Amino acid sequence: MKNHIVVEKPEKCCGCGACANACVLGAIEMKEDEAGFIYPSVNEEKCVLCGKCVDVCVFTDKNKGANAEPEVYAAASKNREILEQSSSGGIFSEIANAVLERGGAVFGAAWTDDLTLAHFCVEDKSELYKLRGSKYVQSNTGDAFRRAKKILDDGRQVCYCATPCQISGLKSYLGRDYDGLLCVDLVCHGVPSMKMLRDDLEYVCSDKYSEIRDVRFRDKRYGWGVKGSVSIGDSKIKYNAGNSPYYFYFLKGELYRESCYNCRFPSEGRQGDITLGDYWGVRGELVAGMGGADPDLGISCVLVNTEKGKRMLSLIEKNVAIAVSDRKSAEKRNHQLTSPSVPLPEHKTLLNGYINNGYSAFRQGYKMHLKDHVVRTVKNMIPSGIKRKINDFLN
Ligand SMILES: Cc1cc2nc3c(=O)[nH]c(=O)nc-3n(C[C@H](O)[C@H](O)[C@H](O)COP(=O)(O)OP(=O)(O)OC[C@H]3O[C@@H](n4cnc5c(N)ncnc54)[C@H](O)[C@@H]3O)c2cc1C
Ligand code: SF4
Ligand code: SF4
Numbered sequence: 065m066k067n068h069i070v071v072e073k074p075e076k077c078c079g080c081g082a083c084a085n086a087c088v089l090g091a092i093e094m095k096e097d098e099a100g101f102i103y104p105s106v107n108e109e110k111c112v113l114c115g116k117c118v119d120v121c122v123f124t125d126k127n128k129g130a131n132a133e134p135e136v137y138a139a140a141s142k143n144r145e146i147l148e149q150s151s152s153g154g155i156f157s158e159i160a161n162a163v164l165e166r167g168g169a170v171f172g173a174a175w176t177d178d179l180t181l182a183h184f185c186v187e188d189k190s191e192l193y194k195l196r197g198s199k200y201v202q203s204n205t206g207d208a209f210r211r212a213k214k215i216l217d218d219g220r221q222v223c224y225c226a227t228p229c230q231i232s233g234l235k236s237y238l239g240r241d242y243d244g245l246l247c248v249d250l251v252c253h254g255v256p257s258m259k260m261l262r263d264d265l266e267y268v269c270s271d272k273y274s275e276i277r278d279v280r281f282r283d284k285r286y287g288w289g290v291k292g293s294v295s296i297g298d299s300k301i302k303y304n305a306g307n308s309p310y311y312f313y314f315l316k317g318e319l320y321r322e323s324c325y326n327c328r329f330p331s332e333g334r335q336g337d338i339t340l341g342d343y344w345g346v347r348g349e350l351v352a353g354m355g356g357a358d359p360d361l362g363i364s365c366v367l368v369n370t371e372k373g374k375r376m377l378s379l380i381e382k383n384v385a386i387a388v389s390d391r392k393s394a395e396k397r398n399h400q401l402t403s404p405s406v407p408l409p410e411h412k413t414l415l416n417g418y419i420n421n422g423y424s425a426f427r428q429g430y431k432m433h434l435k436d437h438v439v440r441t442v443k444n445m446i447p448s449g450i451k452r453k454i455n456d457f458l459n
């Protein structure tokens with residue numbers, strides 16, 4: 065007899081939701097654990113032990129990624145508005161526009177009305193702004209895989225942009241390739257839980273949580289970097305490692321779910337037809353070859369992994385400033401392309417502190433690390449042009 069999904073160890077579940085999407089009886093609900101990470105929970109009364117959820121799990125299938133030798137580019141949208149609203153070089157939006165112009169649908173992560181991150185389907189360009197920008201928290205897949213399948217079965221195109229484990233879950237759920245499906249995965253270092261983020265926003269925005277309209281982890285008004293903002297009513301406050309314990313620990317890599325520290329995707333080939341990341345540290349000849357692209361507005365690292373990916377690139381090429389690069393240069397400043405994040409020894413203490421004592425555990429540790437942060441902030445105050453010159457001199 066078959067069994068239903070059982071998560072034996074937390075590192076063996078990335079929360080992709082493929083199992084919940086696969087269960088047609090609705091016997092699986094994705095539920096938060098004590099730290100807020102989502103895992104499948106099976107309702108034994110509804111379950112008929114068909115085993116479908118086990119079959120689609122990304123930890124039990126053989127869903128290897130594509131192309132260990134992708135084409136690699138540095139690229140940025142030529143459209144300033146797109147660049148300003150995107151975290152990196154705005155290549156996601158250029159791809160999304162190309163798909164929408166051909167009558168397709170685009171899936172990506174957006175905030176719900178009650179400020180939870182979930183995957184949504186956009187079918188009109190006017191809605192695309194909701195998906196733009198990196199949100200540094202786990203997005204809940206909900207029933208997005210089912211919705212994507214329905215659109216594909218109707219013969220339309222779908223662009224699905226997500227973390228590598230979510231793309232793997234989607235492919236596993238679909239069970240076969242579709243000509244109309246273009247998968248875009250992100251270079252990914254890991255995700256904290258929505259519960260942690262909620263607690264942090266309550267702290268940072270004090271009694272104004274219910275008035276939050278938007279959270280941007282990367283606000284280009286502060287340049288191309290890791291500084292964000294929270295919109296409360298008509299005003300905006302800064303949101304970064306200087307005022308948010310969550311953001312601080314996120315950048316240190318201490319708040320991710322266990323599967324992220326054991327992520328198999330950096331070493332198993334890419335899951336997307338195209339992979340997008342930040343081309344941190346890009347400069348010199350590469351930028352000069354991009355015909356006026358401005359590194360202060362963001363430049364993407366683009367890996368083109370499949371023939372479908374190549375076809376998409378040729379569709380958007382006229383809209384982007386682009387230069388050929390290579391995998392080695394791209395990996396130099398982006399370790400997530402080769403190996404998963406490594407948990408610091410403090411990770412377990414911080415996590416257990418949060419589980420036992422709640423958000424105060426983040427606040428206490430954060431104070432202790434404030435000195436580190438002040439040093440980093442002072443470094444960040446050096447204008448980027450001067451920083452580049454120092455780097456050029458040192459390298
Ligand atoms: C959790 C996370 C970790 C990342 N880590 C790295 C890294 O270590 N190194 C690196 O180079 N790049 C990383 N990135 C990718 C990078 O931040 C940019 O998203 C990417 O370069 C695309 O930028 P863009 O300007 O083309 O598109 P953007 O407009 O910034 O859009 C990005 C796309 O990502 C989707 N997205 C946003 N948040 C999430 C989420 N939480 N889960 C799933 N999908 C999401 C959006 O729906 C949109 O489709 C990460 C992104 C995320 C979300
Ligand atoms: S075994 Fe079948 S019925 Fe039971 S939870 Fe899994 S998919 Fe649903
Ligand atoms: S399919 Fe995804 S959410 Fe379900 S158990 Fe496997 S990894 Fe976890």
Ligand code: SF4
Pocket residue numbers: 078227228229230252253254255323324325327328329
């Ligand atoms: S690090 Fe790996 S497991 Fe974690 S969200 Fe990213 S792709 Fe998924």
